[in-house]
Amino acid sequence: MDGATLKTRLLEELHQLIDAKIASIRSTLSDISDSMKNDTKSSAGDKFETGREMMQIELGKQQLQLNKQLQLKKDLSQINPNKSYTSIEFGSLVFTNKGIYFMVFAHGKLSFDQQDYYILSMASPIGQAMKGAKENDSLSFNKQNIVIEKIL
Known part of the structure; x- marks a missing residue:
């Protein structure tokens, strides 16, 4: 497999991972919003307010996570798999004596086609x-x- 094809396949795999995270976060946001709409005020007013505040905090956290994933998706879309690199920079696929590194964002190890990529x-x-x-x-x-x- 040539370098451009390998990078394209790795980018597709990373897009799928991000899309799955985005879908999960959106589902959680929807669940929280539904809970907030359906939460009715009871005679235990303080308990209601505390619960609502906790949901609001969680909503904010999830929204931050969503924004982060959307930014990662945008960053990935800026990588041209056909670009050749003479030095290591964002978007480089780097082959070393210690492993293969794809310099895009912090994700860790990704096993793909019976090969580990970092x-x-x-x-x-x-x-x-x-x-x-x-x-x-x-x-x-x-x-x-x-x-x-090698740098691709």
Whole structure:
């Protein structure tokens, strides 16, 4: 599989993961909104107000999560899988002697087509250590020597 095809497939997989999170968050937001609409004030007024405030806080948290996922989706859509990179930057697929890293956002390990990929942010410690490195460069991270073998 060529580099552009691999990156396209990885991007599709990441889009699916984000879409699933967005759907889950939207479902939770809907459930919270329904609960708030259906919650009737009882004689225990303070209990009602506390419950309502808790739902409002949760609604805010979920909305922040939704906004974050929508931003990640937007960031992913800006990656051109056909672009070739001479150094490591956002959107690079990096093959090293220690693993394969896709520099997009913090997600961690993604197993795909019987291969492990590490989906990382450029802001992560290893992303900062690799930033600007070129093929055949060697760098030290956490007392390990990492050799950049290929950048797509």
